[in-house]
Structure formats: C-alpha cells, structure tokens
Amino acid sequence: MEFTIEELKVFGQCPLKYKYGYMNDYKYRKSREQEYADSIRSVSTWFFDNVRTGSIPTKREIRKKWGSIWHKGKDVYDILFDTSYKYERRRNIKGVEKIDKFYDRFTKTPGTILINNYPFDVPIGNGHILKGRFDIIREVEKNNSTRIELLNLRTDKYVPYSRLRERDLLLTIHDYAYRKTFEQIPDQLAYYAFKNDTRAVIDPMRPKHFKKLETMVNNIASIIDQGLFFPRFDEEHKICRHCDYTTVCAGRR
Numbered sequence: 001m002e003f004t005i006e007e008l009k010v011f012g013q014c015p016l017k018y019k020y021g022y023m024n025d026y027k028y029r030k031s032r033e034q035e036y037a038d039s040i041r042s043v044s045t046w047f048f049d050n051v052r053t054g055s056i057p058t059k060r061e062i063r064k065k066w067g068s069i070w071h072k073g074k075d076v077y078d079i080l081f082d083t084s085y086k087y088e089r090r091r092n093i094k095g096v097e098k099i100d101k102f103y104d105r106f107t108k109t110p111g112t113i114l115i116n117n118y119p120f121d122v123p124i125g126n127g128h129i130l131k132g133r134f135d136i137i138r139e140v141e142k143n144n145s146t147r148i149e150l151l152n153l154r155t156d157k158y159v160p161y162s163r164l165r166e167r168d169l170l171l172t173i174h175d176y177a178y179r180k181t182f183e184q185i186p187d188q189l190a191y192y193a194f195k196n197d198t199r200a201v202i203d204p205m206r207p208k209h210f211k212k213l214e215t216m217v218n219n220i221a222s223i224i225d226q227g228l229f230f231p232r233f234d235e236e237h238k239i240c241r242h243c244d245y246t247t248v249c250a251g252r253r
C-alpha cells in the first residue's frame with residue numbers, strides 16, 4: 001500500500017475522514033487556511049531556490065513575491081476591501097509579518113542549500129511505500145564543523161512542545177526517508193515554525209522511533225484492508241467541527 005505524509009496525518013485525525021477523502025473520492029475545496037499555508041510554503045521554496053543559486057533576494061522582493069502568490073487574481077481594491085472571510089484581513093497582515101521574520105532569520109543563516117522541496121518515495125514496513133517531500137537539506141556550521149541538517153518547514157498551527165520534539169512524527173518520517181534515500185545518517189534534525197518564528201534543533205531519531213513508525217504504517221494498512229473506518233472519538237468535537245465531511249458523515253458528533 002502507498003501512503004503520503006498527508007494521508008497518515010489524516011488517518012491519525014480520524015480513520016473515517018481518511019475513507020471519505022481518499023477512498024470515496026469526495027472532492028473537497030481547499031480551505032482558505034490551506035491556501036494560506038501553501039502560499040507561505042511557495043514563498044519559502046522560491047526563497048531557498050534563490051539562496052541555492054547564490055542570489056539572496058531583498059526584503060522588498062520577497063514581500064512582492066508573497067503578494068503575487070497570496071493575492072493572485074485580485075486587484076488592489078479587492079485586497080483592501082475583501083471582507084468575504086472573517087480572518088482575511090488579519091491573514092494579509094500576519095502573512096507579511098511571517099514572511100519578514102522568516103526572511104530576517106534565514107538571510108542571516110541560510111547555510112548551504114543541498115536540496116529544496118525534493119520528493120522521496122521509500123519502502124516501509126511490510127511491503128508498503130511512504131511518499132513525501134524533503135523541505136530543506138542543508139549544510140550548517142556548528143563549533144567549526146559542517147553538519148547536514150534536515151530542516152522541516154511548518155506552516156500549520158501545530159508547534160511541537162519541547163518534550164514531544166524527540167518523537168515528532170514529521171521529523172521521524174524525514175529522518176527515516178533520508179536514511180533510506182541517501183544511505184547515511186543526518187547530523188541533526190530541525191524544524192522552523194512560521195507560526196511563532198521558532199527554530200528547534202534535535203538529534204537524529206533512534207531505532208525505536210523508526211520501529212514505531214513502521215508499526216503505525218502496518219497497523220493503518222491492516223485497518224484499511226479490513227475496512228474498519230471508525231470515527232475518531234473526540235470529546236471536544238474539535239476534529240468534527242473543522243472537518244470537510246460533516247455534511248456526509250454518519251459518525252459526526
């Protein structure tokens with residue numbers, strides 16, 4: 001069976017949601033929040049592409065890039081007076097703030113970019129395939145030595161607490177895929193969260209984390225094989241409230 005990182009995340013949120021999204025093929029419209037995250041990601045990919053070729057853009061250029069991606073198809077009048085979404089104007093301002101902070105941080109310490117937004121496709125568990133993309137693989141300097149860093153760029157709202165970083169699912173997947181693809185161990189893992197301009201560095205994962213990941217993929221595949229798509233029990237109903245399938249879902253709370 002083949003899984004993308006997104007599919008694993010959705011299954012973790014609610015197996016029934018996975019079924020609606022990936023097996024029943026109900027098409028859903030991308031939320032504005034998702035478009036916002038995708039726009040930020042596109043700007044960061046563009047930025048690191050420039051860094052890789054040795055031409056760091058100016059702040060004015062990166063702001064212009066952000067504007068051209070996020071406000072695509074709108075004119076100035078629309079942008080100023082768009083009230084179609086409650087949070088639209090807040091997002092406009094927050095987006096520039098986030099891009100500015102990202103720019104200030106990574107122009108100071110861009111490192112040497114080896115890989116930017118590169119796909120991977122690796123075997124896992126009992127004959128399954130895991131697909132995704134490396135955000136950034138770069139060389140950074142530490143204590144007069146050069147280290148290979150897998151940098152995960154986070155555009156979502158979730159920022160792992162310090163205690164959870166060492167077993168973070170995304171970092172585990174990136175580390176696992178790097179070892180399978182390049183047959184070497186990275187020197188360090190890191191994530192950058194746009195939400196609060198945080199960068200955290202952790203040591204590479206340990207074998208027990210990969211074992212856990214493999215077990216999780218095997219279990220998910222087995223649940224899918226048996227067709228056991230139970231709705232996620234969520235006392236606060238938060239998952240259901242923000243789910244795209246509330247209108248069709250029998251398990252909705």
Ligand code: SF4
Nearest residue numbers: 014017231240243249
């Ligand atoms: S509405 Fe709730 S139970 Fe139904 S698919 Fe969405 S998250 Fe799962």
